Amino acid sequence: MNRKSVHINLSESVHSEFRILAFKNKLSMQEIISSFVTSLVDKDPYLEDLIKKMKEDKKNKDLKKITNTESSDIFDQISSGNPWEKNK
Numbered sequence: 517m518n519r520k521s522v523h524i525n526l527s528e529s530v531h532s533e534f535r536i537l538a539f540k541n542k543l544s545m546q547e548i549i550s551s552f553v554t555s556l557v558d559k560d561p562y563l564e565d566l567i568k569k570m571k572e573d574k575k576n577k578d579l580k581k582i583t584n585t586e587s588s589d590i591f592d593q594i595s596s597g598n599p600w601e602k603n604k
Contacts, residue, residue: 524549 526534538545556563 522549 534545534548538548541548552563556567
């Protein structure tokens with residue numbers, strides 16, 4: 517069986533806690549990740565719900581970014597002068 521590798525970046529603190537969790541359970545980090553991904557591909561309902569939640573969270577975060585950008589643009593327009601005032 518051919519195997520593929522996946523590389524992920526974790527913050528140092530998450531990596532440390534994940535490593536401790538794996539050690540306490542006498543599992544490797546690889547075993548845990550591989551099992552999670554296999555369960556997800558096998559349509560585990562809990563993990564599918566988690567992915568749906570992540571998707572919604574990302575969508576809401578992107579929407580918030582757009583909203584914040586638009587708010588900044590509107591504020592910039594207001595602070596640059598009264599848009600209803602006639603040019604002098």
